[in-house]
Structure formats: structure tokens, C-alpha cells
Amino acid sequence: MTPKRKARLALSILCEPGDPRLPGLLAAHTPVELVEAISADRRLGADPWPSSWTHRAQSLDHRLAKAERLADAAGLRWVVPGDRGWPDGLQDLDHVEPLHGATGAPLGLWVRGTGTLADVSATSVAVVGARDCTPYGAESASEIAADAAAAGVTVVSGAAFGIDASAHRGALAMGRATVAVLACDAATAYPRAHAALLSRIAESGLIVSEQPPGQVPTKARFLSRNRLIAGLAGGTVVVEARRRSGSLNTLHWADRLGRPTMAVPGPVTSQQSGGTHQAVRDGKAVLVTGGPDVLSELAGIGAAEPESVATSSTEYDQLPPPARRALDALTWRGATSARDVATAADLAPHDVAKALALLARHGLAERSTDGWLLVRRADLA
């Protein structure tokens, strides 16, 4: 293991992965510098190191040797930023406000199974929800996962009872790979009753954890693990969740990451749908009724009229309505300010920014010093 890779592993042993201080420290110092400074208890800023970090540093060599031994035994691979297999989307987490005391891209990820994490998760959706789900929720999760899998979208989830397991099974039944992100280390089958399921997941897909080998799941680790599910996936669907349930936590991460957030409705008489209904009411998630809706949201065509999706023939038709209106407000001749686009397209400033960014990504619009210019009309392409 190169010193740089080993330093990231050492940091994940010294600090709790997801510690919100890490993004700032890593922006200012290399992992090697940080490990050396913590081990020597030498300040790099005004603040002293947390005592838990310097305490663990006293037995760092022993802890590193143990982690590497367990990793070898379980066939775990250590993937770090800069590796070909590193999913770039995870770095978005470095710019997200902490939630329940955690944030930031992981220092590295332990993976087990088949394939390269970046490739497997390149087109993906998180399907998560209640452990104590209903048969309706389990069925909905499996159906959505199967539809996603059939469309070549990898399902990312935890490996918990209930919705998580149903989502994996729905995708596996279609013969597609899934990604399970664990709150314990990647070598441990947790929950134990899912040992066989986890083995099946690893046969075609990946089991992932930011925890060094030998670590147990804790409540805090479940919550910080959820940021990795949201960060690895292109969008997040919550199938069932009670109000104020932890299952909504992954949705909040996806929301903070600006990725599509989706919730499946259910009977209003079902407490397991209370949280998904609330998320829709609060504007934290878009209502989705199944795989086709999920795939539409992931493709950014969102709540377009079903007619327009069905009959669409041009790139213009495939754009979400706000982007279409923003595009209509632009000209080749001269730049239009985002504010004037907002007025012309009847969009809030935040939505205009999103719409213009989308148009730029599609090569339809570009920003100049004075505002935004039309590059090409999507409907004439």
C-alpha cells in the first residue's frame, strides 16, 4: 500500500469516518501530513487535536495491521479518491452541511465483490425505506428496483430488513448487480440473517463501507452511512417511512446534494407511508408511483405531462418544462441575464439557475460575461 493510501486508511482509523472536520483538514493538508501531526500530537491550527484521535494514534500500527489482516481475509479492496474506481460524485459530499454530526466525502471505501465501484454506480438509484415495511412496501420496492435494473440503473441500498432487502432482491431477480453500503465494516454480514443475501450481492455487485475492518454498526454510523448511499446514487427513492423515521435521512442527504429525491405514496391509513407523504407535502420529495416515474426523474424529465413524454421526438421535448421555458427565453443575438430569464420563463431564481445549468450541460446554452446565450435550439437539432 502506498504511503498516501495507507495515510487515508490511518485517518479512517484515527477519526470517525464522516467527521465534519475532515473536509476542511484535507483541503489544507495531505493525509500523510495529518497522520504525522496527529501521531506526534503537533497542532496544525489553533485547536488541539481531539483526544480520541491522539489516543488512537498511540496504537495506530497495531490497528492498521489488524485492519489489513481482516481485509485480506475477507477479500476487501481499499479504494481512495484518485483511483480509477473512485466514484467522483462522492466528492460532492465535501460541500454539504453536516446532518446529525456527519458530512464529507469518505476518506476511502472498502469494497468487496464484483466490478469497479465507479462503473457499477455510474448510473444508479438509491432505494431505501423502513425496516418494518408492509407487504405493499416490499412489493413496491422490489418492483421499482426491478424496473431500474432492467433499464440498466444500479440499485444502491443498505442491507437492512424490509425495504432495503426487497430492493436488492428485486434487482438481483433481474440478474443485475446492486451495491450494499454497510454501517459496519464491509467484511461483516450485518444483519446476520442477511448473510446469504450479502453473498449473492457480492457475486454480481459490491458491498461497500467506509469503516475500517473490525468496526461494528452504531446508530451514528447508520446515519453517516446514509450519506454514502445518497452520494453514490444518482437519486434517492424512499418507499416507506414513518414520520420522523431514520429512513428519511437518506432522502435529506440526497436533497442537500441536489440529487433527485422521490417518495412512493401509499394508503393514508398506513403509518409506514406517513413519512413519504410528509416528504411530498414538504416539497422534500417528488411523488413517484413506480419504476417509470423513477426513471423519468433520474433522466431529469420529471413531472412532464405523460403525453409529451410519449410523443416526444426532439431533444426539446425531453427537457424538463422549466428548462424548456428558460431555453425559449434565450436568443443567439445577445446575452440575457438570469434575472430576465426568470421573468420571461416565470421561474424562481433558484429554478432558473438549475434550468440554465442543465441547458449548459446539454450544450444548448452558454454563459457569457453579460448573461446567457442560446447555443442551439434543441428542437431543431
Next chain:
Amino acid sequence: MTPKRKARLALSILCEPGDPRLPGLLAAHTPVELVEAISADRRLGADPWPSSWTHRAQSLDHRLAKAERLADAAGLRWVVPGDRGWPDGLQDLDHVEPLHGATGAPLGLWVRGTGTLADVSATSVAVVGARDCTPYGAESASEIAADAAAAGVTVVSGAAFGIDASAHRGALAMGRATVAVLACDAATAYPRAHAALLSRIAESGLIVSEQPPGQVPTKARFLSRNRLIAGLAGGTVVVEARRRSGSLNTLHWADRLGRPTMAVPGPVTSQQSGGTHQAVRDGKAVLVTGGPDVLSELAGIGAAEPESVATSSTEYDQLPPPARRALDALTWRGATSARDVATAADLAPHDVAKALALLARHGLAERSTDGWLLVRRADLA
């Protein structure tokens, strides 16, 4: 019957109620002038009268006498604009674009039962939906209607099988009045199987129709009747509706009237919830999970965080979030343009207009020649 009241009745016999030409004609001429001109086939504008109108005018006296005889026999009362019992909210329909070939405030309404229409419908909600509803939908409709009734909100519906009947029954079971708006005349029990239900409705509440006595329900009349349900009610809830179902028509009327539009979710596996889910996805309705959500929407506190509703102590807290943000953007010192409010409050122009109108209705803001001024801070009231 005064000539003016009789002229409105005559017009409702000559023209199909809901004819989209009526609002313009009534804005330019009195009902008496119109009846005289149609009867004499004398043009008042460039266009000739529709032949169906002048044809019916040939037997107008006979038709009037028949309608009055049937009305007397059934105990119907004819209520017209300007009467104390006339619900002013109906006049909003005069400014709504036609939907399925109908629009406009009714010429008058035939009512049967107990109470004054304006009083009974002053605080009201329409609860409508599929005829072929599921037991889940029937139960949801009854529960919402019961909660509304218990809170003193009158349930308005259409007396059809399924959701309509369940809504009426839920409110009646709480000992509260409901309003049934029929597509046939107000004397006829339609559907026949609901004769007993309609009698019970009339004991404490009202049966209403814009059709002259003796008229049968037609498909077009069901659709134009829906505008009266939406126009009488302070908001509309659709409990179950298939995609592209006629049950969504009332929701569209409420949407065009700018009244709260609400939809109840259900299992995604239920076709009867396909239309309500689509309405939420299309932004045509807010998801509501029961009576408390409905009452919140009617009170204009919409999708506020449940916490803030529970702990709200000021008028400011009761405002919907866009209105709060718009209020925050205003000052006493000088007028702010709606466009600047939009930017400051991060609202689309359409939402700004709605928010400012709401603030004006609450006496919190007022329009000046240069823009909008703060009148008082709701949180200091």
C-alpha cells in the same frame, strides 16, 4: 317572481346553463333585455342568436310555466345573484376560461332543503372522486368529510355513487349539513338509488342545481355541474380518480379558480389512485393524508412544517411560506416592485402575485403606484 328573477330563469331555459357566451352578454345587458331580444330574434351585437335559443323562445311561456309548476311541487327555491342567500364566490366563475365548453357563474340556482346556500357554503370544501371507488377510497372520503364537518366546514359534493356518497355520509354521520350539487334538476333524485340519501341531505342541508326543473343529467351537464361544486367550495379534494378520469375535472375548476386543490394518495397498485397521484406529480394538487391536512390547506397554512403549525402563535406563522418570504421583502419606507419581491423572496412571478394578493387580503400589504408597501408586520400584530 320579479321580472328580473324571472328573466334569469327564462335565460336558463333558453340557453344551456354554463354557456360560455353568457358572462359577456350579462356584462353588457340585463337579463330582461337579453330575454326580450332573444324572444324577438333581435340582434344585440354582430352575431345572430343561436337557433337553439330562438327556437326555445317560441315556447318560452309554456316552458316557464312548466318549470315553475315542477319547482312548486318539489319545494324548490330560485336564488339569484344579489339575493342574500347567493354565494358571492360563484361570481369568480365569470372570469375563468371555459373547460369542456362551459364556464361562468350560474344564472341562478334552484335549491331544496334546509338553510341558506350562502350561509351553508360559506366555509366549505368539495370532496369528490371516482364512482367506482375502492373501500379504501370510500373510507378516506368519509373520514375527511367527517373531520371537515366536525370542524364546521360544510362538505360539498355531487351525490354520485362512490366517493361522493361516502363524503356526504361521513358529514351526515357527524350530524352536519352537506350540499349536493346535481347535474339534473334539483327536484329529481339522481341517481335513483340515492333517493333516501338525497332526502337525508335535504333534511339538514341543500340540494342544488342550475338546471331548470324537468331537466335530465347529460355528460355535458355533469362536466359543467363540476364547476359549481368547485365554485361553491373553498377548496377541492379528490379522493380517488383514475388517470384522465372525469373526477379530476372538479379539481381543474378549483385550480382555475385559484382555490386550494388537494388529492389523497393511495397504493400505487390501485388504478383508482392513478389520477390523484398524477395530479400531485403535475403540481395540480397538494397531497393530503386526511382531514387535518385538508383543514390546513383550507386555512392557507399549507405545507408548513407540522412543528411550526403546532407552535405558531403569530399571524405571520400562519401564513404560507411564500407569503412569509414576500412579506419579509416589503418595507414601510418605500414601494417594492413585484419583480424585486420575486427576487428577494426567491419566488416565481406567478407565486409572487398570489403571495402579494394574500397579504393584501390579510391587510398586511398594499399596492401603490410604484409597487407594494408593507402595511403591518403580521408577527408584531
